[in-house]
Amino acid sequence: FEKPSAIQQRAIRPIVIGRDVIAQAQSGTGKTATFAIAILQALDISVRETQVLTLSPTRELAVQIQKVVLALGDYLNVQCHSCIGGTNLGEDIRKLDFGQHVVSGTPGRVFDMIRRRTLRTRSIKILVLDEADEMLNKGFKEQIYDVYRYLPPATQVVLISATLPHEILEMTSKFMTDPVRILVKRDELTLEGIKQFFVAVEREEWKFDTLCDLYDTLTITQAVIFCNTKRKVDWLTEKMREANFTVSSMHGDMPQKERDAIMKEFRSGQYRVLITTDVWARGIDVQQVSGENLLYAPTHSSEHLWS
Template structure:
């Protein structure tokens, strides 16, 4: 285990989880932020995308959560549904061995399901602004015991139009809660909020970093006429021969058109935009993460919501109209200590927007060298060979990589409709020889079924001995959950 994480004197289950997750050493932002949040200091953090800031607030929050306390203890507000799910996943993984329960709540989910979930023991909530305000207004969430309040992607959250929402949330949380604000940039809107609600906050700026790390991300532009754009895009993909690529467009219509064209040309491509259902968006992101496709065409809905460490190329098919979105788009590559490339396609109308972006980031982006025919031919052969590997491995990538090998997630075919409660499941599992409270992790009781984490490698033992167990004098079937 890394000495630096150990020196923070973290809970043994948090340290074990970090080890399982591959956190070998704290990133710069983590080294700066974790000790401060553990000391209950209000902070404003300026750090580039992909720097590891989610873990920088997730680790101290998980460390200080009192697991036996049924009250909500931390609230994290994020701008998009995708990011809410990503942050929830990271927090859940860090806190899983400590038995911490984290929920993501956002719009276009049934309110009644969220209310039911919030009535169970939930320690941490990750939410989008509109939906958390709905719950506050309805009185369906209790914020009285909030110890930490985090605003992630504050440059998006505190734009005009969102400021009133954020002020409402600030006024709804306990005055003595610890506040953390995280942003890639600090502008006037953020400063105004900080002056009003975070007067004693310490500014933490990760030194020696521009908005983007030029050594990790090679940025280029390509001047192109609209009528030649699609052919140029294909030539870029072939000549670069990336393992994986994200292509950003400004509208849903452009995404769908480009997706159809690429699919017709037999690229392994999928699409992502706001008109898709949340379930479809979730499955799309999961499939792309698991390597079932190597090209994702997306609107800016993915600019802040996808954390994949090995995206090798980002292409801006359209120049973003919001200069900050450029930062977040190309920040999908070159994450952590990996290297990446970004190429932005620029037509005559885009030039003024490109100038704004260059002024914003503080340097000129060079043009890509002319793409040679031999590079296209060689790259195409390499890219198509990679496609064969993707198709071959699809069957083996149906499951995401297991993070905690000592944890087995069980499915029980009984829930609230059969009057089953968490305490009933705990009692049933404790009656099994060799199982005690230390081996029982997070329990989720839904209407028709329940899910239980069994820790300490005890899950496989249960599954070998039992196909069903008695819960509240009802025989309940159990099996491994492979979600």
């Protein structure tokens, strides 16, 4: 961090003083650090109970939030657990019984833990809904409402969303009281020092050869290739391996243990290229990914900021 981003300058204080907040912000704005910094100030570390709950659309994002909270709260001795599907249920129960100040999870597993009375909600002060539009797109609306019903009436709500469709506004009217609204414009995305290029390819079947040409030409530390379907991920992975490129791949149909292993291998530098869907695109940070991070058949180009 060199200086606070636009959203950090505007949103941290309202959250700290206890206001409900609606922040319309894209990936790449520094939003995760925004609410992580704010919620850490609300914690009573001497009370080993869940005081902040964050909900995210993907398991990877929930884990990323956990890592940010633990990193920023290192000297506070904060306890933060990622509560996500596809992982060992017994481990979740053990961790929650031990006591966690912050729980970062996906709506399905979090609601399951609440129903089992393993995740106790009586001390929760803040609910963070990260990438709320994506959670609704993935069909989590009912589970979000179910979770909210178990929270104390005075729970502060922080909602972060790239877009604000009718369903989001309906949710804010039910969950929030006089919220502060913050809009981060597209030109305020954190793109300093980042160069973006595109290659215009006239036909779909030419994309693979163009991609191979780029990899033969450029010096790449590590790169991520985003595809717009899981089938495209599998197809491209097979084609690149046939062309003797060493690549790994990941998408939402893979078991959680396999996805975790692939992420660990990529972060450690075992693989130079990761082919994936937008399960990885939003809010995930790997420092060593180089400037030649590539995009294959994008659906939402504004979400893919890379460094």
